[in-house]
Amino acid sequence: MKVLLDLQYLNVATTGIKTYMMELAQAVLTYPHPEIEWVFSHDPKEQSADQTFKGVQSKIQRLNYHLDYFRWKEFQLPDMVKKHQADVLICPDFVSPVASLSCRRLTVIHDAFFWQMPQNYPTWWRTYFLSLIRKGLKQNTEIITTTNYSRDAILSHLGNKSPISVIYQVPKNMTTEVDSAFIEKLGVDKYQYFVHIGTFDKRKNLPLLVRAFASFLEKTNSDFKLLLAGGAGQSAQMNDLPIVEKLITELKLEGKVLLPGYVSDAQVRALYEGAFAYVFPSENEGFGIPIVEAMGFGIPVIHSDQPALVEVSAGAGLVSKTGDTQDLAEKMILLASEDSLRMSLIERGLERAKDFSAKKFIADFQKLILSK
Template sequence: MKKKTVYVDLFYLNTALTGIKTYMSEFCEAVEENTSDEVSYIFSHNFRQQMASNFYRGNVAYWKKLFYHIYYFFWKQCLLPLKVKKSGADVLICFDFIAPAWPLKAKKLVVIHDAFFWQMPQNYNKFWRAYFIPMIHSGLRGKCTVVTTSFTAKKALEIYSGIHKNIEVIYQCPKLLPEHTQTEGNTLEKFGIQPKRYFLHVGSFDKRKMIQTLVDAFGVIEKKYPGKYSLVLVGERGLSLALDDYDNVVRKIKDENLTAQVKLTGFLPDITVKELYQNAFAYVFPSSNEGFGIPVIEAMNNHIPVIISNQDALMEIAAEAALIHEVGNAESLATMMERLIEDPTLIEELIEKGNRRCAHFNRSSFFNRFEKLIKQP
């Protein structure tokens, strides 16, 4: 049987944050770990160099953003199809919603992580949506399979997106965070926190993450257990002005007199995030909308209890291994946080369930599901 050639588009890694960045990097790591007599891979870019670049990340100048959008369009619609044709690839994988509109001989696997663009249009610039959404649909022409991250995301895409292609669900795997060595203890000291005495959240400050709700809930805990616990918020601003809730979160922390107890760390390297996971009392994920929810599995991998909102994707991924609160309800969330504080046995039960649940999400099964799609005629 002829060996299949797969061209992997990694352009977006130079700006990707959080979930999509993990998705792309874990796939690349899996390719490096697995050699195959049936499939060979061509990466459009060096994935480690793309991840290391900060030129387009963070709070960048307007001209950079504009240039990036123009270059992104040029890459997707001009350079990428030419490179795919020149490579003779049988399959093209695009992890970032967009594939070339050009007719290609290669089969396209296009990852559409969620239906947020259609479900929450108010969160995105209307001019940006006016060209981005048509680009999504035009890229699905021809022989194409859509891949998404959960059955919840698949259902949302079927309802809201107008996508009529076959949609396959492939559960992604969490980032395999490095073990910390001599840095142990330095991070906790730096942020003024104690082991097993802080609640943790890792992720961007997008409005849908409901971090204000988390701050409100923590305020209840602080009143009941003054000075005993901290709240650590790891992550950068939201991905755009329309999405960002950072300033509102900071204002709420000040208004609630929680500045000393709530730690805003900004972006942290993986080794530091690993240390924070391992020493946390619990992980809290109050988001109102997710396609998957990687931190749920990362927290379980690090043997800490998890609290999630009753958002469908989070409940699908966590299954029975997390406490659940009503989305947007700070009192409900505070009640779950208090349950953990008052019940050590519950903590042990959740950790045990989490250990079993996270075993379902690993790099091998993630990669094998992709290879199964690649090998299909």
């Protein structure tokens, strides 16, 4: 059985999808199967390091990227399928070629955000991208997604034309050394800060987290700090960073809420290892990688009752009401005041994190690939 894995999108992929693609490629190499021969469209490390289309700003640059992507999906990738005589094509970036192919297709649709939150995307781009997704779901195509919540959401928008399988993904394998000086540079003490790591996309509800933290400080009179690490939202429509910066000033939280910006893997490890708790108030997620990452580092997690996060944490996190500032503040206060609760969450989280291993991730793919 010959399987072609499309890794072209790594030249622009960020956050969750990049992690998914890199960890899938690594798992393929780490856990080979005697009945499956894998072919990578690109070397994952080289493609991920390609800077050609990263950080494009002008309309011409964006147009060139879209033309390059379209050319790859509709001409070069089908040619690769023919060249390697692939039995299965896996596209982990939502889109499969519109062209007719002789092989079976497995297309990963990570979430239903494009349908659920149209306000977060430019209208023309969303229309174009959804058209590509739908046109690629043809012939012998199956969808893979990350949670039962995402599966149900996708079904509600695409119907049951294509079978959908749920395969839980894995967090990034961070093997770099810890930047032990990073926490000191930020001026925070170990176990005296809450942390959130990720972009400032609107769906992450980070302004709400800032307001909840302000309430937490007012009611506890503690020296805790809040670290919001990560870059701006992926578009002007999705970016809450300016709102968070304004809130910090309005609520007089300078020096209390810290924005270190983009952080390296070594700095992420330092943030995790020194955190009192991870807070994830997102209003919509397809999976929620940071929950698994934090639990794996032995950090208690507070997360919203958004269905995918509840599914992933499976009772190992402290749940707050989505969009409720005071409830989130109360959960933060509860965790800070009850050491036994914190220790229980740490133990449950470490156990839950074991369910998201690279070995299980690739085993589920292998099982699906060999099912027909």
